[in-house]
Amino acid sequence: MTKCASCNKQWTGILLFKAHFASERGVECDYCHEKQYVSEKSKRRMLIPMLLVTAMLLIGLFAPPSVTQYFWVYITITAVTIIFMYVSLELTNVPPENQRN
Template sequence: MAVCQNCHQKWPYSKAFKRIMWFNSPMKCPHCGEKQYVTKNTRKRSATLSGLVSFIIIFSGLFLELSFTSLAILAVAVFVIAILVMPLGVKLSNEDEPLW
């Protein structure tokens, strides 16, 4: 879960969820008001998770020979699970780190 690097308070799940939707902009800590940024490693993990979700959807459609409806249901389910799990791994930093 996201922890403020300034006051070391744990962010609520709802704030961490909002944080993952806006990676590029800083957000203020709900406890101390200091700007916090998502770390470079968190951004890389989320990109990897997105690639994994895409891989699962594409290859399950190819190898399992699912109908379009079944594939759509699987895609939505995998996407929702990935979005709900992502805030649990958010790490924060006091400084904006370049991705490369």
């Protein structure tokens, strides 16, 4: 699971959810109160699973073999992608504009 870059404490699922949607602004750690940002490496790593979920959705819209089969395949791939994203998320203390330098 993801840990704070400052205090090395494991983050809860709610904090990780916030971190995904506030990656540019950062999220304050509940333990040490340092602002944490999603690392650039982590953002790049999340791109492929998100593209896979999007591709599966588009394939299902245009050529569904069976609605029930497609639904369960899509739900499984989406769940695996979300788990992967939360397990592989890396945090940093450096704001995004300074990470690129």
